[in-house]
Amino acid sequence: MIDFSLSELQLAMQQLARTFARNELAPVAAQYDRDPAFPGDLIGKAHAAGLMNLTCPAAYGGQGLDMVTAAVITEELTAGCVALAGMIGINSLACAPILVAGTEAQKQRFLTPLNAAGKTAAFCLTEKEAGSDAGSLTTRAELDGDHYVLNGRKRFITNGSYADLYTVFATLDPARRTAGITGFIVPRSTPGLSVGKVEDKMGQRALNVAEVILQDVRVPVENRLGEEGEGFRIAMLSLDEGRVNIAACAVGVARAAFEAALAYAKERVQFGKPIGTQQAVAFMLAEMAAAIDSARLLAWHAAWLGDQGRPFGREAAQAKFYATDVAMRVTTDAVQIHGGNGYTRDYPVEKYMRDAKLMQIYEGTNQINRLVAGSGLMR
């Protein structure tokens, strides 16, 4: 009934991603953390290795993998550096609205060339006054002949500075709340689209996060995603897969921190023996391992449900809040096990702890994900 073994393809992709993370991401993670820059060469290498656009169908230039395999790969990449892996993996969220609601022509026209060239996209929902309450967004879309005219400012947009394509959510009428929200595909070259403030962040510093400004941006009607008023539903469906992805990211960061803590606990000697032989430290390590294993199972289960074509919104939300809370706890404990060394930049664990914090906030804060999971239970 239950088989936890990975297929040959999954094992091969896991090994590929693990090697890529070890050779390409981990060695430069601290440098990008200190001096954030666009990791164009790493994105190019990941693209060449087949580690981008994991769940996008092969018909549009993606890898055509299932969500479980994508979770396995994502755990490996994020164990190397979650911020760099986020820049490599951003298309999975940013292009999801096109896969969820795009026409065949839109998928061919926008996804195929983007993926063939190894270019990247951005998902533009959040605004200054519309974060958790995304339904209150005020970026306007007004129909003018055969175009919509977009005006507004999107905040906290991952890859906002560098994207070639933007999936943008705007409202036809703010008074209609979620019923007025409509999705659009906006190429970078569209006049009136510009980049504003770039955020200076606590962690995941290699993840570019910027304001995207839309000023009289004319978007042809054929770039609308789905029907008018369907945008909120499209955004939420896109986030379901995104949340499984974040759960896998959290497992990757937590595992990296755990492995560092375990190695340190074996090698650091105090009171004449390795600190890991002290029961208090061994118990911490045992709790960390159990939490990581349970987070991984929640992520894989949500991914598996999605792969079966079954509803998985509640399970995605539960995996997201649980796994990211685990990552926060495990990375904090990894710093603790490292003692004073853990608090310095000579060791990687303080970065894991800063990086983990963000995962409790984006793609719906963990409070909002608990609301989603809770309302799923009451349905």
Ligand SMILES: Cc1cc2nc3c(=O)[nH]c(=O)nc-3n(C[C@H](O)[C@H](O)[C@H](O)COP(=O)(O)OP(=O)(O)OC[C@H]3O[C@@H](n4cnc5c(N)ncnc54)[C@H](O)[C@@H]3O)c2cc1C
């Ligand atoms: C680095 C980074 C990258 C991001 N990338 C993207 C992106 O690519 N695209 C995009 O569209 N957005 C992105 N976001 C935005 C992100 O999704 C929002 O920050 C998040 O949804 C929270 O919104 P907010 O920051 O406005 O917080 P707020 O909504 O103001 O929340 C503040 C606090 O109040 C709590 N709260 C709010 N409402 C409730 C409630 N009903 N019940 C209980 N608690 C509540 C929250 O949980 C939180 O603790 C990103 C954010 C960051 C920081």
